Amino acid sequence: MKEFASDKKSRVPAFLSFVVIALFYLAVFIAEQHLPATSMLFTVLKKGATYALVAVSMNLLNGFTGIFSLGQAGFMLIGAYTYAIFTIPLEQRESVYQYFQGGAVHFTVPVPVALIFAGLAAAFFAFLIGLPVLRLKSDYLAIATLGFAEIIRAIFQWNQLGPITNGSNMLRMFPNFNDFNIRNASGEVTVYLSTTIPFIIAGVCIALIVLLIHSGYGRAFKAIRDDEIAAEAMGINLAHHKQLAFSISSFFAGVGGAMLAMYQTTVQAKSFTSAMTYEILLIVVIGGVGSVTGSVFSSFLFVACSEWWLRFLDEKQMIGTFEVPLLRNGFRLVIFSLIIMIVVLFFRRGIMGTKELPDLFRRKTKEGIK
Amino acid sequence: MRKILSALLVLALLVPCFAVADDLPVVKIGVFEPASGDSGAGGKQETLGMQYANQETPTVTIGDTEYKVELVYADNGSSTDKAPSAAQQLVSQQVSVALGSYGSAVSIAGSLYFKDANIPVIGVTCTNPQVTLNNNHYFRICFLDPFQGTVLANYAFKELGARTAYCLAELGNDYDVGLSTYFQQEFEKLGGTVISDFFPTGNSDFTSYLTNATMFNADVFFCPVSIAYSTQILQQAAAQNVTFPILGGDTLDSNVVANAAKGTNVKVVITTFYQEGANPTFDTGFKAWLNSNAEAMTNNGGNDMISAVSAMGYDAYYTALEALKAAGSTDSAAVMAALPSVTLTGVSGAIQFDETGDAIRTSAYVKTINTETGDWEFVAEQTVE
Numbered sequence A: 001m002k003e004f005a006s007d008k009k010s011r012v013p014a015f016l017s018f019v020v021i022a023l024f025y026l027a028v029f030i031a032e033q034h035l036p037a038t039s040m041l042f043t044v045l046k047k048g049a050t051y052a053l054v055a056v057s058m059n060l061l062n063g064f065t066g067i068f069s070l071g072q073a074g075f076m077l078i079g080a081y082t083y084a085i086f087t088i089p090l091e092q093r094e095s096v097y098q099y100f101q102g103g104a105v106h107f108t109v110p111v112p113v114a115l116i117f118a119g120l121a122a123a124f125f126a127f128l129i130g131l132p133v134l135r136l137k138s139d140y141l142a143i144a145t146l147g148f149a150e151i152i153r154a155i156f157q158w159n160q161l162g163p164i165t166n167g168s169n170m171l172r173m174f175p176n177f178n179d180f181n182i183r184n185a186s187g188e189v190t191v192y193l194s195t196t197i198p199f200i201i202a203g204v205c206i207a208l209i210v211l212l213i214h215s216g217y218g219r220a221f222k223a224i225r226d227d228e229i230a231a232e233a234m235g236i237n238l239a240h241h242k243q244l245a246f247s248i249s250s251f252f253a254g255v256g257g258a259m260l261a262m263y264q265t266t267v268q269a270k271s272f273t274s275a276m277t278y279e280i281l282l283i284v285v286i287g288g289v290g291s292v293t294g295s296v297f298s299s300f301l302f303v304a305c306s307e308w309w310l311r312f313l314d315e316k317q318m319i320g321t322f323e324v325p326l327l328r329n330g331f332r333l334v335i336f337s338l339i340i341m342i343v344v345l346f347f348r349r350g351i352m353g354t355k356e357l358p359d360l361f362r363r364k365t366k367e368g369i370k
Numbered sequence B: 001m002r003k004i005l006s007a008l009l010v011l012a013l014l015v016p017c018f019a020v021a022d023d024l025p026v027v028k029i030g031v032f033e034p035a036s037g038d039s040g041a042g043g044k045q046e047t048l049g050m051q052y053a054n055q056e057t058p059t060v061t062i063g064d065t066e067y068k069v070e071l072v073y074a075d076n077g078s079s080t081d082k083a084p085s086a087a088q089q090l091v092s093q094q095v096s097v098a099l100g101s102y103g104s105a106v107s108i109a110g111s112l113y114f115k116d117a118n119i120p121v122i123g124v125t126c127t128n129p130q131v132t133l134n135n136n137h138y139f140r141i142c143f144l145d146p147f148q149g150t151v152l153a154n155y156a157f158k159e160l161g162a163r164t165a166y167c168l169a170e171l172g173n174d175y176d177v178g179l180s181t182y183f184q185q186e187f188e189k190l191g192g193t194v195i196s197d198f199f200p201t202g203n204s205d206f207t208s209y210l211t212n213a214t215m216f217n218a219d220v221f222f223c224p225v226s227i228a229y230s231t232q233i234l235q236q237a238a239a240q241n242v243t244f245p246i247l248g249g250d251t252l253d254s255n256v257v258a259n260a261a262k263g264t265n266v267k268v269v270i271t272t273f274y275q276e277g278a279n280p281t282f283d284t285g286f287k288a289w290l291n292s293n294a295e296a297m298t299n300n301g302g303n304d305m306i307s308a309v310s311a312m313g314y315d316a317y318y319t320a321l322e323a324l325k326a327a328g329s330t331d332s333a334a335v336m337a338a339l340p341s342v343t344l345t346g347v348s349g350a351i352q353f354d355e356t357g358d359a360i361r362t363s364a365y366v367k368t369i370n371t372e373t374g375d376w377e378f379v380a381e382q383t384v385e
Helices: A008-034 A040-065 A072-087 A090-096 A111-133 A138-157 A159-165 A196-214 A216-226 A228-233 A238-264 A274-287 A292-307 A309-314 A331-346 B002-018 B040-056 B083-092 B104-116 B145-159 B174-190 B207-215 B227-240 B255-261 B280-292 B294-299 B308-327 B332-341
Strands: A189-191 B026-033 B059-062 B065-075 B097-099 B121-123 B138-140 B164-170 B193-199 B220-222 B246-248 B268-272 B343-346 B349-352 B363-370 B375-383
Touching: A008 A040, A008 A196, A040 A072, A040 A196, A040 A216, A040 A238, A040 A274, A040 A292, A040 B083, A072 A111, A072 A138, A072 A159, A072 A238, A072 A274, A111 A138, A111 A238, A138 A159, A138 A274, A196 A216, A196 A238, A196 A292, A216 A228, A216 A238, A228 A238, A238 B083, A274 A292, A274 A331, A292 A309, A292 A331, A309 A331, A309 B065, B026 B040, B026 B083, B026 B104, B026 B308, B040 B065, B040 B280, B040 B294, B040 B308, B059 B308, B065 B083, B083 B104, B097 B308, B097 B332, B104 B121, B104 B138, B104 B174, B121 B308, B145 B174, B145 B220, B145 B246, B145 B268, B145 B363, B145 B375, B164 B174, B164 B207, B174 B193, B193 B207, B207 B227, B227 B246, B227 B255, B255 B363, B280 B294, B280 B308, B308 B332, B308 B343
Parallel strands: B026 B065, B026 B097, B097 B121, B121 B138, B164 B193, B164 B220, B220 B246, B246 B268
Antiparallel strands: B059 B065, B268 B363, B343 B349, B363 B375
């Protein structure tokens, strides 16, 4: 993954990766037009795209800048709430804010603007928190950010903020992924876009992160990750760059949170627990810390396993007349945790290590690819 | 290694294909319930009622054909971020109608997915008014929070003679906070004073809240919280020798709570959907089934006490069967069209839907725990004009 754009020999793999990604997008679009919209596949793809973006944003911090932050769920919460608050249609507010007389916000903004608001709000909070917190290192930073995520959740649930956040109650009725479908006058869907649009949003955001990683800033981030003292000696302003990475990562986590809101069709602070952060951290670890491709790949794998492929474990299965033992409600979670433990214990470098998509098309050199 | 793993995964995917087919055609009813997470225990008990009903009546005659009823399960994990995929799972399995969920938040979170697929859902014990409001596909067979809050406030004010109430709710739990709000509104309207307080998720030390309530000279302690918290509150209240009775909503109606209060001198009063003994045939049948099925017994918390949610799950299953019969087809849209006019005399009372899709319920059962035996005892049937 080293500056493949500047190296002439590596143009072909980069081009091939681009083709693969484009074909994948095309496949998603075509599948969406022809397969039934109720298929589990699309649920997984939508949630996968959302998690991919959040995982990559977390990887930017943990894998590329070496800042071990566990505040991702908190920033997603800010993003999700900001998006929801600004997009709930005015005529629905009375019923959504049922205990707060329609709430305090009386305007809406278009969806793309709300998405950017979501990112900016998360980035703004990240900036404020970064001021004291980024002075800490490793474990201490992780604890501080984890604590912050919990505090944010409690603040959003606070009844006194109810007119804005709806307190403990959920926000709903805002535009979701299905509203991206193009309908004709009689309400029938003519072009399905409910999976393609989330892919485009996540794709654009991830592309921006990749561009950032390959820029001068990205090289500075990696230098900080490898050795802070050496990086400082080279003239990199540590505080400035860490703050930048933290805010940018949170911006995309915020956008990811807004996408999660659209996927869930409702937002409730209760669901943005530290368990969500751990899920994302797992995705990053399974994919490979320091690999954007790995994060994207493993988030689809993770979501597909947890939401779809392993669900059969929750039901009784018969092979002929033989009833498979142990299979019953809740067994899925046992198997799932086992798989995760095996991966974390024995495949610590994850699926991709630090490799990226273009590296897969590159001929292996003798010493392997780093 | 990776190849072996992927081969195993593929094999695992093939397993469902081996399921044996029955001779009868199959109609699928989705069970949209939590089996894990905070409400896992309640969700399992609600599912038990459906399973028992399914075992009792495994077939249904739709039109002129006899169908085998298959329950399809999807665990919504008590969490709004898991609910959409669980709902989608049921949708992709083409269920004719879905039942659930325990917990209003997950019901609302899954709602749109059923709506898009034109599949009707029968809410079993989700009491938040928003579940059925402004939609045509969500129905409900239980009473609502405003009703329950009013009943409890009236009971506290008139029967217990309370003038000061202390409300405790979990921060971030819309059920707790909503029910407290309705309780507070009614109690203050009656002329009482309410002190309301919140505790953060995961809290396990309630002594300070109990002390606060004593300090304010509270006459009742209203805590419509999840089962896990309520057992802790009860034990800590017993340790403090509190003088006020503890009031709760339908969530407290569980044998787990009754066990926690056993041997203490705390008075617990709750409102609920069903009282054991109201329908002896159901009671004996359900108990016999629990005792013959070890797995069901475990899911019921290890004993054969009947939770109101199980009775509600039982009624929901029969409501679904009635709807299927009335629709005369397994098509979900036809079932949805047939549901509003379905009537049924269930074990929890008569079920009939109003124009929003809520069951018309005018009374709730008030129950208390006999602290010597650890059983729930019937107090009164409370109605509100």
